[in-house]
Amino acid sequence: MPITLHLDAPARCDRLLRDTAARYEALAADLRRLADAAAPTPAELGAAPLLEDWSWSPRTALTLTGTVQDHPVLADGPIRTSAVLVHSPSQSWVRTLSRWYVLGCPAGQDAEARRG
Structure with missing residues (x-):
């Protein structure tokens, strides 16, 4: 379910960001209803x-x-x-499902060499 958006071209990502936010807001609302013991309505x-002939399928997500x-x-x-969920390489941050992270040096890159 998680997607990763790279924001080095924010103008092109505006609609995708808004659509993704709307999906997560709808999911959050559904989860709150389930937590309150409200099942999906017959109309929903x-x-x-x-979904016919279904089976469980593992899915991986990009993590750091x-x-x-x-x-x-x-x-x-x-x-x-x-x-x-969102990555801005030019601004050195990511947003995960849980929180924001500021990105320091990537693995294999010496901090001194990066500053120099």
Whole structure:
């Protein structure tokens, strides 16, 4: 389900960002209703597509691994992020399903060489 948007051409991403936000807002509303013990309505299920011959299928999401500092929940050290949803290489940040991250040096790149 997660998608990754790369924002180095924000004008082209505007509609996609808004559409993605609307999808996640709808999902959040549905999850809140389920948490309140409200099942989908007959009208919602009546409008839903039918999936035949279905089976479970694993799906991977793009994540980052690295060494985190100042995480609000985790101790400083190695982590794997939740799914990366938005990435701005030119501004050195990502938005994961959980939070924003500022990107430092990528793996294999020396911090001194990058600054120099």
